[in-house]
Amino acid sequence: MTNDPVLESDLHAYVDDQLDVARRIEVEAYLSQRPQAAAQVMADLRIRDELRLALAERRSPAEPKTREAAGRLQRSLAWRRVYGTLQRVAAVLVFIAAGWAGHAYFGPFGAKEVVASVQPPAFVDEAICAHKTSLLREKMPSQPEVSGYDPDDIRSATAIVLPPLPQAWRVVDMQIFPSAYGPSVELAVQPRAGERLSLFALRPGSFAVQQPLPIHKNEVQAAYWQIGDVAYALVADKASADELTETARRLARSLH
Numbered sequence: 001m002t003n004d005p006v007l008e009s010d011l012h013a014y015v016d017d018q019l020d021v022a023r024r025i026e027v028e029a030y031l032s033q034r035p036q037a038a039a040q041v042m043a044d045l046r047i048r049d050e051l052r053l054a055l056a057e058r059r060s061p062a063e064p065k066t067r068e069a070a071g072r073l074q075r076s077l078a079w080r081r082v083y084g085t086l087q088r089v090a091a092v093l094v095f096i097a098a099g100w101a102g103h104a105y106f107g108p109f110g111a112k113e114v115v116a117s118v119q120p121p122a123f124v125d126e127a128i129c130a131h132k133t134s135l136l137r138e139k140m141p142s143q144p145e146v147s148g149y150d151p152d153d154i155r156s157a158t159a160i161v162l163p164p165l166p167q168a169w170r171v172v173d174m175q176i177f178p179s180a181y182g183p184s185v186e187l188a189v190q191p192r193a194g195e196r197l198s199l200f201a202l203r204p205g206s207f208a209v210q211q212p213l214p215i216h217k218n219e220v221q222a223a224y225w226q227i228g229d230v231a232y233a234l235v236a237d238k239a240s241a242d243e244l245t246e247t248a249r250r251l252a253r254s255l256h
Contacts, residue, residue, distance in 0.1 A: 006030040011037070015044045021242060028211040032226075038209040046256055120215050124224050126179050127200035127233035128217060130186040134173055134198055135237075138188075145173035149187065158183045160201050160230055163251040165189065172196070181205050191247075198235040199251070205229075212248035214241040223248035227255050 006027055013019050014027045031038040137143045149171060151162045158176070162185065165171070173188035184202035191197060204226070212225040212234075223245045224233040234248045 011041055015041060015048055025213060028213050032208065032210040032213070035207065035209055038211075041211075042209055042256070045253075049253065120213070120217070120224060121204065121231070122180065123184075123200075123202055123204050123231050124215060124217070124222060124233055126177070126184060126202070127186075127198070127224070127235050128220055128222060130175070130177050130184065130200050131188075131198035131220060131235040132218075133177075134175065134186060134188045135196070137173065137175075138196075145188070146175070147171050147173065149174040154185055158185060159203060160185050161255065162187070162199070162201060163232075163254045165199075166191070166250075168192065195238070196236070197239070197244075197247075198233075200233040200235065202231055203229055204231045212245050212252055214245045216241065225252050227252060 004026075010019070010023065010027050014024060019027065031041060137145060147170075151164075155161055160183075165187075168191060170190045171187055172190055173186075175186050177184045177186055179202050181202055181204050184200065187199040189197050189199060207229050208226045208231075209228070210226045212223040214221070214223050216222075220235055220237055221239050221241055221244050222233050222235045223241075224231065225248060226232070232248075232251070234244060234251065236244055
């Protein structure tokens with residue numbers, strides 16, 4: 001992690017998949033506190049994916065749909081690059097001014113470096129608790145797992161929208177849990193033999209657009225995100241942070 005401020009150029013690089021994992025996490029933490037900027041980035045990501053999909057389907061770059069997607073992305077990023085240049089100049093001036101002020105007040109060795117960490121929201125703890133409960137139920141013959149579920153029924157009863165699952169995933173259990181925010185949904189799934197993940201969703205009572213962020217806590221790996229008024233977490237006992245976060249990103253994109 002770094003203490004560098006997130007500038008407009010970082011947002012361009014984020015859209016273009018040109019950041020390393022550490023910097024992506026910093027950018028996503030920045031966006032999680034700024035819904036308007038996050039919404040713009042999500043729109044650029046959608047346009048980028050539309051363009052990639054058009055090219056993947058072997059459409060000619062001259063076809064109207066491809067031209068339109070490319071044009072929208074180019075116009076959006078072009079304006080933001082101009083704005084980003086001005087922002088970088090302002091940031092440099094601010095740091096110069098802060099440096100002189102700090103030197104005058106503290107002296108050359110008075111300031112101490114402070115590294116802040118982003119704390120995950122409370123629903124992540126609930127997701128981890130639901131995952132561990134699901135693993136406990138798996139070992140209890142008296143507690144049969146419920147493999148059938150209806151996303152429309154869940155949405156009607158809880159107002160929680162679940163992302164469409166990959167075809168290879170098998171649902172092995174579904175439970176409705178109480179939470180501090182109301183009902184929550186936990187799906188236990190098997191992406192492949194010997195692997196078990198929990199997809200957790202609830203309405204946290206706030207609106208945000210946040211890309212998936214990884215976290216290692218209580219001996220499990222998780223990735224959490226929020227789209228609108230529904231928050232999600234993907235939890236696993238055995239998974240790499242990068243792989244789980246990328247899986248969470250694919251699920252998040254499927255909701256747009």
